[in-house]
Amino acid sequence: MDILTVCAFSLVSLCVVVLVRQLRQELVPLTVAAIGILMLGYLLVSLSPVLAFITDTAKQSGLGGYFSVLVKALAIALACQVCAEICRDCGENSLASKVELAGKIGIIILSLPILQQLLLMAKEMLQ
């Protein structure tokens, strides 16, 4: 993770976006999407040691099963947010909200087993 690399990349990308906006209007959303995708890929790769550390800590404390669900939900949220932002940049707000809805549904489906376990636990306690 190098902050200066990110800053330089964003500045050069800014120059490119301004240039492309002057030249060809229809290429601007694609350029912005490409820049966003490249930056997100770099940030994800630099995030991986943090994720590995947190996963190890959760495994040591015996919460590995629950924590993997959390990490997967984070991944779904990130992917859907990036996709929705690209759609919104291209002026398609309704498509973006559908993508966000898909992300919410995905996270709910992912967390259903945990909810089931919680309900079972509550049932046992009541009996």
Added chain:
Amino acid sequence: MNIALVLKIAGVGLLVSIAYQILQKNGREEQATFVSIAGVIIVMLLLVQEISSLFSTIRSAFGLWIY
């Protein structure tokens, strides 16, 4: 982060813009439109590869094989 891709997109925009201007000045409006559409498609093809690599990065970083 390879800045080469962003610069490549800028280059495509520049070349398409020049070709569009030349074709339009020579009165070939139809071909100018085709050149403009070709530029968009070229950039889209560049972008599709990046999107697929981003999704594989997300899968490998988060250990995600849910669906």
